[in-house]
Amino acid sequence: MGKYLLRYGVLTYLALLLVVPIGLVAYRTFENGIGPVWDALTSPQAISAIKLSLLITAIAVPVNVVFGVATAWFLSRRKMPVPWLVNAMINLPFAMSPVVIGLAVYQLYSRDGWIGQHLFAENIPFLFTWRAMAVATMFVSLPFVVREVLPVLDELGTEQEQAAEMLGASALQSFFRVTLPAIRWAVIYGTILTVARALGEYGAVNLVSSNVVGQTLTLPLYVQNRVSNFDPTAAYSAGLLLAVISLLILSGMTMLGRSGRKEDTV
């Protein structure tokens, strides 16, 4: 009896908080058929938002993956100067509010900021453009790859790498032939998390964007903009597009989690 009460209580909570609201948005989006949704998603403003989101993701993700793997490797295999400071900097983006991250980037690149004043002197537009938005996104999504890869590297140990080097492999060969294949699931997992965060970031990017429709709005900013302008069709369409992307990412991770673990145990 108590068991069923608990089971259905929990399921009701999940339904009211997660499933019904998301289902309702899906329903509202397609209330008038697929035509208006297609029109809303192919409007110049929406296309611009999709393109900007993809551009920022295409900048932030590769950089964070390469530097994330490198940082994890250094933390695990070499002595880093002041390791506690490195650790703090890696974890800080998780402990900071996205708005505060946005503000920190804003201040650094503003007209009187340490980097911003030089950029303004050289007439390079940075703050309120896609460049600052990409930097804010990089900051926000920095920890994912490092934190996925580091424990795997630690657990892996150095025996195989040492063996490879004894057999005459260079450090690079040993990394690409021995280390990278062993950590590839962690790298892929971390990359997916980075993509999800980069595509969905709102708070940090909002603060460093000029918020001009059709120019500096990413998809999440566009959703907010459409809601404030009482354009529910466009808001729901863009919101549902983001939700579908995150559902795909989620199912990808669930499948990866299974196959990755299977390979680990073999």
Place this chain on the structure above:
Amino acid sequence: MLYLSLLVGLPVAALISLSLHSNAWSTVLHDQHTRAVIGFTLFVAACVAVIDLVTGVALAWVLVRDDFRGRRLVNALIDLPFALPTIVASLVLLALYGPDTPIGVHAAGTRFGVLLALLFVSLPFVTRAVQPVLLSLESDVEDAAACLGAKPWTIFRQIIFPAIRPAAVTGMALAFARVLGEYGSVVLIGGNLPHTEIASQVIANDVENGAPQAAAATGLTLIILALLVFLALGVVTRRWSRHG
């Protein structure tokens, strides 16, 4: 190292130096509204942490010990709030609990709406922390206790809870810290009204109103509060692991 310093260290240093400008701190510490908002943020974060503790442990228990059709789907669903962009979380809650609500619950622009949004984004923390511990806990001790006549509640209190306590508290602390800095999910459903604002919204508004110094001081207050939470968590879990 250089990359980290450039990307994280330098902006944070700029933030700290900005907050040291003129009288940013005294403005923040004496401003009635900012203080009220930080107080409300702490209060609502505490509420969320407690509610998450109850629902999170219940969810973890149902997912590990119970068996029903669709359990795997529910298990995958738990991570959805992590994958979903925060602004979409706000949008979907606005659809069900906003002005066009089909069920008659008007939560837009209320503190209840803010609470809902924060419960949404912090849903996975406790569940995901407790689940593996519960999974590794053999159920034979529970069975033995049941055979000896212990009631379910006694079993939970005497056997399950002590084992999952460190994990549950870790999950609560993570949820609390997340709520302290949350922004996107409350933007639409909170409606940006004075009584529903949480700290991040005050920071964003200060920046928009040309007061970045005050925003920086409030932002650093948030960082310090989050660090205090993690520090306390470290102390508590270390003490428990020593006694356990």
